[in-house]
Amino acid sequence: MTDDLLGRHRCVLPDWLALYYEEPIEITHGEGRHVWDSDGNRYLDFFGGILTTMTAHALPEVTKAVSDQAGRIVHSSTLYLNRQMVELAERIAQLSGIPDARVFFTTSGTEANDTALLLATAYRRSNTVLAMRNSYHGRSFGSVGVTGNRGWSPTSLSPLQTHYVHGGVRTRGPFAALDDYDFVAACVDDLKDVLGHIRPPAALIAEPIQGVGGFTSPPDGLYAAFREVLHERGVLWISDEVQTGWGRIGEHFWGWQAHSRSGPPDMLTFAKGIGNGMSIGGVVARAEIMNCLDANSISTFGGTQITMAAGLANLTYLLEHDLQGNARRVGGMLIERLRAAAAQVPAVREVRGRGLMIGIELTKPGTDEADPAAASAVLEAARAGGLLIGKGGGHDTSVLRIAPPLSLNVAEAGEGAAILERALRSTM
The missing domain is CATH 3.90.1150.10 (Aspartate Aminotransferase, domain 1)
Structure with a gap:
């Protein structure tokens, strides 16, 4: 250069x-x-x-899909029916494991996490959120507010009241010396203790494997154990799959599946790999959560035809190969x-x-x-x-x-x- x-x-x-x-x-x-x-x-x-x-x-299949779509129409907004968006949403809803799933497309993982936080706080009528220490969820005002990594938190101001719990990092912190069983038990006790001191939270947002945090993860089953505690209190679980989704971790298609004792999360967010370089993000949530907003909302560039064409071609290639x-x-x-x-x-x-x-x-x-x-x-x-x-x-x-x-x-x-x-x- x-x-x-x-x-x-x-x-x-x-x-x-x-x-x-x-x-x-x-x-x-x-x-x-x-x-x-x-x-x-x-x-x-x-x-x-x-x-x-x-x-x-x-990848020839993706570049051809992008080129072909660009020759027809690049963008029309979500105010019009969009066949590519519907087809990709159908596939993602089925793959997500979330029952009665609805999908909302954004342009990035940051925007996807912001949308999930909006849905959770509106649904639960609470701006209190639980997040993991060492986490990263994006660079917007809302997502920075639930990021537990000092190097990526440029401000302490936030529209949310966030409380951080243990568990995202297995080999550091006060529970590092414990075996996996006792580590999970200690983290669950910590979660219960936090819940006893705060107003009812809207959700826990967590990366199954922390990306920016250095590819750290808890023992399998931690978030299932958290989910059982949260479910009793009506608190939602948001699985941030921006980096772990689409089969990258090999053993599972989604990171949440390593913690599946209690079933799928209430919401999952995705981005990055699905577009193979094109700007696609999104949220999958149960219909009652996704439909809880009582005001208009669109995403001008979320779900645009050219990115959806890329996503469909990329997902097809990934699954077929x-x-x-x-x-x-x-x-x-x-x-x-x-x-x-x-x-x-x-x-x-x-x-x-x-x-x-x-x-x-x-x-x-x-x-x-x-x-x-x-x-x-x-x-x-x-x-x-x-x-x-x-x-x-x-x-x-x-x-x-x-x-x-x-x-x-x-x-x-x-x-x-x-x-x-x-x-x-x-x-x-």
Whole structure:
């Protein structure tokens, strides 16, 4: 990338709009699991535009659907019948597992979570919300108000009264030393204690696997145990599936299914991967919840024809090619390869994840102190080796985030693991 483009970026865009790398790169095109920069360098992509390129770059089925639709009509708004929107909503409603489901489309995960909060607070007539520590739900005023990650909370002002409970991070915090059974029991006791001190909340919003927080997750069944407590009090459960949905975690199509003892959530939110790079988000909720609003509401660009065409083509490809199964198989191999490599690197505190959603947490050797400088160094070294990854985490951004397109094959997984292993060894 030329210095001129970087200078222009800095002149007209916000300082807080972060760029990766000491020398930022411009991605010009991609194909499959690879992308190229403006200098002609080729990279294996293990981050997929922050988990948005779910199936593959330049997937022919999606690009053809977008091109064909663009030649007919791009947008008409939700004020008119939209066949593509209805067809995608039908498929998502059926896949969601939520009975009598209704679907509302937005343009992003942030807007989807904001909509879910609007529905929950209107339905329950309460602006009190429960959320998880270390969580991230978006950058709007409402979603920031339920984000429990200091690095992504630019203001403490909020239209909501939010109370944070334990459980999203298994290996840190006051319950980390407990076994899984006692960990869940302690988190449930904490939830009950919080509920005893606050006004009746509208909902609990939770990511089954915390994305920006560093791909952390509780033991299976935690949210089912929470749901039993909440259901007794009429409190809704919103499962934020923006990063975990569509089979990325391999074992399940949705993250909530690892906590399914009490059935599906009252609402789930989705975005990112369904559009394979096109801007699609949305909410699925039981009809009585979705229909509770007593005022007009539309989404000008939510459900627009061109994004719905992309979503339909992408979802069809994902299901017909069993990319969930591929994520389980290839992701399982990848995580074991990374664990074996990390065992020789003292700075790696933990390798965790499911399917093709993997986190490597780095700390200063011999301590639990986060090491964001090490994470940045590995990010740079991986890029120099031809691999793009991400970073995140609730403890000063010291977790490497690995989330390739779900069509990743065994050879590419091995290639990426080898590059990452060299990057870890060279910087530690």
